[in-house]
Amino acid sequence: MSVFTKTPGWLDWNQNPSKPHFQLPPGSVDAHCHVFGPGNQYPYAPERKYTPCDASRDQLFLLRDHLGFQRNVIVQATCHGKDNRALVNACLASSGKARGIATVGQDISDAELRELHAAGIRGVRFNFLKRLVDKVPREIYLDIANRIESLGWHVVVYFEADDLPDMVEFCQLISTNIVVDHMARPDVSRPADGPDFNRFIQFMSENEKVWCKVSCPERLSVTGSPAIDGQQNIYEDVIPFARRVVQTFPDRVLWGTDWPHPNLKSHMPDDGLLVNFIPQIAPTPALQKKLLVDNPMRLYWPEETRD
Numbered sequence: 001m002s003v004f005t006k007t008p009g010w011l012d013w014n015q016n017p018s019k020p021h022f023q024l025p026p027g028s029v030d031a032h033c034h035v036f037g038p039g040n041q042y043p044y045a046p047e048r049k050y051t052p053c054d055a056s057r058d059q060l061f062l063l064r065d066h067l068g069f070q071r072n073v074i075v076q077a078t079c080h081g082k083d084n085r086a087l088v089n090a091c092l093a094s095s096g097k098a099r100g101i102a103t104v105g106q107d108i109s110d111a112e113l114r115e116l117h118a119a120g121i122r123g124v125r126f127n128f129l130k131r132l133v134d135k136v137p138r139e140i141y142l143d144i145a146n147r148i149e150s151l152g153w154h155v156v157v158y159f160e161a162d163d164l165p166d167m168v169e170f171c172q173l174i175s176t177n178i179v180v181d182h183m184a185r186p187d188v189s190r191p192a193d194g195p196d197f198n199r200f201i202q203f204m205s206e207n208e209k210v211w212c213k214v215s216c217p218e219r220l221s222v223t224g225s226p227a228i229d230g231q232q233n234i235y236e237d238v239i240p241f242a243r244r245v246v247q248t249f250p251d252r253v254l255w256g257t258d259w260p261h262p263n264l265k266s267h268m269p270d271d272g273l274l275v276n277f278i279p280q281i282a283p284t285p286a287l288q289k290k291l292l293v294d295n296p297m298r299l300y301w302p303e304e305t306r307d
């Protein structure tokens with residue numbers, strides 16, 4: 001029983017995900033997931049915009065094994081603010097099978113950054129969604145981006161499609177790799193080959209350091225999941241967007257479950273069905289291996305990929 005009261009209407013993660021039919025390539029990485037609390041051990045941040053249900057590291061590791069992943073990249077969630085203790089604990093307890101993306105303030109010391117690195121942190125996340133965080137001045141983010149460069153870290157950015165013009169400018173000022181969460185949240189009711197998404201494709205074409213997570217169909221879909229209990233036709237409207245990114249930039253894409261799926265309103269996905277969705281966006285074994293193994297390994301475990 002959590003010591004915190006969840007945000008009204010909160011949807012809890014699925015305790016009984018199906019076993020995926022799609023067999024993940026050996027060494028696959030779930031490159032976007034979170035841990036929440038547990039709140040009695042790792043309290044949620046006072047400045048949080050939502051209070052989730054608990055989702056512990058052990059529950060994440062059980063899901064990893066159930067779905068057939070070998071590793072996780074755990075992303076600091078905004079409900080924990082800049083308190084990375086739950087994340088660090090999960091990375092340390094993972095026997096090297098988890099890396100982390102932290103949220104830090106400008107006041108973090110170099111010694112603290114090195115400590116995060118030793119725990120398995122490999123980047124920082126800058127979040128631009130007003131419903132999730134208070135605004136942070138760009139200069140602060142740029143200062144943090146400069147400071148993490150020498151650690152070999154990268155920056156993860158979460159923003160919405162309408163903010164792309166601002167982000168193009170901002171990203172030009174960052175010299176590390178930049179990973180964009182959830183394809184910058186396109187409006188999937190518009191065409192995947194229309195002017196809006198073309199601008200995102202152009203952004204990636206012109207910036208070789210920009211990577212993209214082709215994740216969160218359940219969050220982006222407008223048509224939703226008409227066959228939630230079947231295997232086909234889930235989140236169909238997201239497929240052309242994700243597939244276009246995977247086919248255009250096969251060496252700069254990542255995939256993650258987004259477990260435990262914070263702030264969903266319409267439904268909670270079955271994580272097994274989310275895995276079954278992967279071949280629709282990465283249709284060949286070669287693309288699947290890049291998306292799930294080669295790319296995340298190069299970014300998060302480079303020491304294991306060098307010849």
Ligand code: 0GY
Binds near residue numbers: 079261262263
């Ligand atoms: C996600 C998406 C969301 C939340 C967060 O850190 C967070 O709180 O990332 C969201 O509400 O869209 O990637 O989990």
